[in-house]
Amino acid sequence: MLAIENLEVVYQDVILVLRGVSLEIKKGEIVALLGSNGAGKTTVIRSITGLLDVQNGDITKGSISVDGEDITNLDPSKIVEKGIAQVLEGRRIFSELTVIENLRLGGHTNSNDIKDNIDKVLDLFPILKERSKGKAGYLSGGEQQMLAIGRALMSDPSYLLLDEPSLGLAPKLVDEVAELIQEINSQGVTVLLVEQNANMALNISDHGYIMETGNVVMDNKSNMLLNDEDVREFYLGLNAEGTKRKSFKDVKHYKRKKRWLS
Amino acid sequence: MIIFLQATVEGLSLAAIYSLVAIGFVLIYKAMEVLSFAQPALAVVGAGIISSLAIDRGIPFWLALFLGVILTGILGLLIERTFLRPMVGEPVFSVAVLTIGIDILLRTVLDSWIGINPKYMGDPFPSYGNFGAVKLGGVNIKYLELAALVTAILLIILLTIFFRKSKYGIAMRATSYDQEAAMAQGINVGRIFGLVWMIAGILAAFAGFFITGGFNTLSQFSFISALRALPAVVIGGLDSIPGAVVGSIIIGLTQGYVAYYQLSFESLIGFSFGNGFSVVAPYLIMFVILIFKPDGLFGTEEVERV
Numbered sequence: 171m172l173a174i175e176n177l178e179v180v181y182q183d184v185i186l187v188l189r190g191v192s193l194e195i196k197k198g199e200i201v202a203l204l205g206s207n208g209a210g211k212t213t214v215i216r217s218i219t220g221l222l223d224v225q226n227g228d229i230t231k232g233s234i235s236v237d238g239e240d241i242t243n244l245d246p247s248k249i250v251e252k253g254i255a256q257v258l259e260g261r262r263i264f265s266e267l268t269v270i271e272n273l274r275l276g277g278h279t280n281s282n283d284i285k286d287n288i289d290k291v292l293d294l295f296p297i298l299k300e301r302s303k304g305k306a307g308y309l310s311g312g313e314q315q316m317l318a319i320g321r322a323l324m325s326d327p328s329y330l331l332l333d334e335p336s337l338g339l340a341p342k343l344v345d346e347v348a349e350l351i352q353e354i355n356s357q358g359v360t361v362l363l364v365e366q367n368a369n370m371a372l373n374i375s376d377h378g379y380i381m382e383t384g385n386v387v388m389d390n391k392s393n394m395l396l397n398d399e400d401v402r403e404f405y406l407g408l409n410a411e412g413t414k415r416k417s418f419k420d421v422k423h424y425k426r427k428k429r430w431l432s
Numbered sequence: 433m434i435i436f437l438q439a440t441v442e443g444l445s446l447a448a449i450y451s452l453v454a455i456g457f458v459l460i461y462k463a464m465e466v467l468s469f470a471q472p473a474l475a476v477v478g479a480g481i482i483s484s485l486a487i488d489r490g491i492p493f494w495l496a497l498f499l500g501v502i503l504t505g506i507l508g509l510l511i512e513r514t515f516l517r518p519m520v521g522e523p524v525f526s527v528a529v530l531t532i533g534i535d536i537l538l539r540t541v542l543d544s545w546i547g548i549n550p551k552y553m554g555d556p557f558p559s560y561g562n563f564g565a566v567k568l569g570g571v572n573i574k575y576l577e578l579a580a581l582v583t584a585i586l587l588i589i590l591l592t593i594f595f596r597k598s599k600y601g602i603a604m605r606a607t608s609y610d611q612e613a614a615m616a617q618g619i620n621v622g623r624i625f626g627l628v629w630m631i632a633g634i635l636a637a638f639a640g641f642f643i644t645g646g647f648n649t650l651s652q653f654s655f656i657s658a659l660r661a662l663p664a665v666v667i668g669g670l671d672s673i674p675g676a677v678v679g680s681i682i683i684g685l686t687q688g689y690v691a692y693y694q695l696s697f698e699s700l701i702g703f704s705f706g707n708g709f710s711v712v713a714p715y716l717i718m719f720v721i722l723i724f725k726p727d728g729l730f731g732t733e734e735v736e737r738v
Contacts, residue, residue, distance in 0.1 A: 224612050226521075250618025262613040264606050274599070275606050279618035281599055325618060 171196050172218070172254070172329050172360070177232035179213050181225065187213045189384040190232065195329065200351065200361040202371035202392060204405060205381035211364045212259055214381075215331050218362075219256045220246040236329065250279045255327035259334050259364075261318040265307025269298055272306050272317055276324030283326065291320040294353070312343040319350065329360045336367045348374050368405035372396045380405070434570040435692055443688025444681070445577035445642075448584035451680035452639035453661035454668070455591065456632030458676045462608035463628040466524055467670065468531040470511065471636055472658035473538035478504035478637025479553065479644040479654065480542050486554025493554035501637040508633025509626050516629075517622060543652045550649035553641060563646050580642040587635065588677065600627060608671075660687075660711075663718035668728050675730030682721075683714040 172195040179188040188210045195201045205211050216222050217229055220243070233242045236252055244252075255276075264272050273291055277284045292299040295316040301309060306317055315335055322330055332351065336344040348370050355361050365371035372378055378395045380388040388395070395401050402408040453471055460468040482500030485491045491499070511534055519527045555563060565574045595601040607614040607624045615621055636658070643657045644650035661676075664683045668675025690710040698704050721729065 219616060221612060221615060224615065245620070246615045247618045247620040250616075256616050258613055258616050262610055262616070264609050264613065266609055267602070267605060271602050271605075274602055275614070275617045275619070278599065278603055321617065 171238075172234075172236050172362070174214065174218070174234050175232050177214070177217060177234065178230045179210075179217055179222065179227055180230050181213075181227045183228075187227070187384055188217070191381070191384070191386050192232075193379055193386065195360060195362050196377075197328075197360050198355075198358065199377055200355050200363060200375040202368075202375035202378040203362060203364045203381065204366075204368050204371060204378060207366075208383075209381040210384045211381055212333055215256060215333050215362070215364055218249070218331060219254060220244055220249045221256075247279065250325055250327075253326070253328040254331065255322040255325050255329070256331045257318045257322045257333060257335060260337060261311075261314045263306045263309075263314050263317050263321065265305065267306055268304060269302045269306050269309070269317060272321050273324050276321030278325075280325045284324070287324050287326065291323055294323070294350070295320050311338055312340075312346070315339060315343075315347060316350075319347075319354075323354065323359075327359060329362065330354065331362045331364070333364045334366060335363070336365060336370060344370055368401070372401075372406075437569075437571045439688040439692040440685065441571060441573055441688075442577065442691070443685035445574075445580045445684070446687055447681040447684025448580045449639050449642045449657075450661040450664045450683055451677045452584055452587065452635045452642075453658050454664045454676035454680050455588070455673055456635045457661060457665045458668075458671065458673050459604075459628050459632050461665075461670045463604065463625055464516070464527070466527045466531065468632070469528065470531045470534040470538065471632065471661065472655040473535040473542070474504060474508060474633050474636035475640035475643065475658035476650065476655045477507065477538050477542055477640070478633070479640035479650045480545060480551070482637070482641055483551040483553050483644070483650055484545070487552055493556045496554050497641065500641070501634050504637035504640075505630040505634040508629035508631075508636070511633075512626050512629035516625070520622075539655060546650060546652055550651040551644075552649055553645045555646075574646065576642065576646045576648075583638060583642070587638065591631075591673075600624070604628060656711075660714055663714045666728060667718050667721050669731030670728065671732055672728070672730035675728055678729060682717060686713050686717050687711070 174191060174193040177188050177191045178186070180186055191210065191214060193201070193203070193214065203211050203214065213222070213227065216225065216227070218234055222228065229243060233240055235241060236254060239252070241249055241252060264275065267275070270288065273288050274284060277287055280287070292302065297313050298317060298320060301313070306314065309317060319332070319335065335347050335351070339347065344367060351361055351363065352374050363371050363375060372392045372395055375392045378390060378392045379386050380395070380401065388398070388401070390398070453475055456471050456474075457468065460466060460471075478500055481503050482496050485499055486493050486496035515530060515534055516527065519530060557564075565572050595605055603614065603619045604624055604627065606617070607619060607621055611621055639658060644654050660683060661680065664679035665676050666679070667682055668677070668679030687710050690713045694705060694709055725731070
């Protein structure tokens with residue numbers, strides 16, 4: 171289990187971004203983390219993988235542990251070795267390098283099984299096989315996303331953190347990515363899915379968390395969230411039949427509610 | 433014609449030496465986006481270590497050369513660890529100035545050791561080694577120049593293989609393109625920086641040896657030769673290794689030709705550029721090229737999806 175307890179993160183010493191966030195990602199599940207822009211979703215992922223430093227952020231309170239072992243503030247390379255892989259927002263593939271080289275980089279901490287893992291990833295993403303010798307920068311957006319996910323799988327992770335894998339993809343490709351995430355999950359990889367596309371995320375996940383301005387404001391089974399009235403209105407854009415669109419501030423009953431543990 | 437060939441050979445051997453220092457410059461620039469001004473100092477320190485081991489301690493030449501190169505590499509690693517690691521995330525300008533400080537520090541220590549008398553490098557083969565030369569169809573080629581050329585080519589081939597095939601080579605390239613994404617792959621960026629400085633140190637030590645070998649000797653002014661790799665990287669583009677090599681060839685050949693043809697050219701036009709113009713000429717070439725290509729000949733070229 172990947173557990174975050176009461177996490178507080180501050181950027182540039184003054185900007186409080188996470189105000190006591192607690193999450194639990196149970197082994198074998200797909201967990202969705204939803205929220206609007208600036209809610210702190212990416213910051214949650216960054217604090218798990220130790221990439222806060224780059225953005226001048228610090229964990230000021232709380233702890234992160236994987237299978238009971240504390241990994242708060244560990245070096246990013248150590249965290250990857252613990253079996254946590256991250257797909258960065260916006261793919262961030264190395265566009266000047268070839269597809270194969272990108273995959274090899276993903277297996278940097280796991281160099282013994284690189285050959286097997288490359289075969290495994292290319293089986294999962296047959297498109298990449300055809301273009302494996304070409305520069306990654308020439309791949310299409312969908313292919314780049316596949317490469318980014320494949321690259322993360324190269325380290326044989328038990329936890330895969332996906333930051334907006336549907337970003338900038340056509341609806342059909344979003345479905346494809348969703349299927350892939352389920353397939354990866356069925357192979358025993360626990361997935362944390364950060365998404366703007368709430369519909370897709372809630373449909374494939376087991377559990378969902380909703381964040382607003384640095385707090386987790388709701389968490390429940392995904393199918394419960396899918397049927398929740400507020401979630402339907404604000405994240406899925408569905409009104410109850412026959413009602414007028416309500417004002418944002420009237421309905422967010424949970425907006426100022428403090429939840430220290432959820 | 434023979435003069436032309438002579439000038440070309442000498443120019444190319446200079447180019448080989450410059451390219452070793454220049455590649456060090458480029459590697460560090462690509463990894464940290466900092467122009468390290470300590471590179472020429474590392475070159476002469478490498479020469480100093482080799483000289484002190486081979487001549488003062490009487491260690492066999494090949495062992496001294498090997499140890500000198502490795503020790504300079506380790507020195508580069510230590511410099512990164514102690515001076516530059518705490519500067520990660522600081523403005524590039526501060527780091528560049530810091531490297532000037534390191535340059536001065538290294539050279540001050542070295543100069544006090546050199547003193548007034550120039551130091552000789554060791555020599556593997558007393559009769560036809562670093563001091564010897566061979567005549568090839570009228571062209572006088574020093575063994576040292578030949579060795580510089582061969583060594584540089586070998587090292588460049590080795591580096592190319594390293595960057596294409598090895599795990600750390602690919603990791604170094606990845607780090608230079610996107611540091612954060614590299615970290616997310618589990619690459620220890622600090623270790624990569626250390627490795628970059630070590631390679632730069634090793635290359636610099638080789639260059640230092642060839643600059644000061646044979647009759648050239650190591651003096652307090654030897655580093656100026658190594659500093660000429662700077663116009664070479666500026667010409668080639670700060671972030672391109674092929675650029676560094678091409679820039680070095682341009683600088684080396686310029687220096688070679690100017691040295692041989694300056695006099696006849698001056699008598700032709702009846703105007704003198706003065707003594708040692710061959711040393712200044714590379715910088716003039718640099719200015720001219722920068723007017724037309726401000727990023728250097730091979731400066732940043734990005735792949736973008738259309």
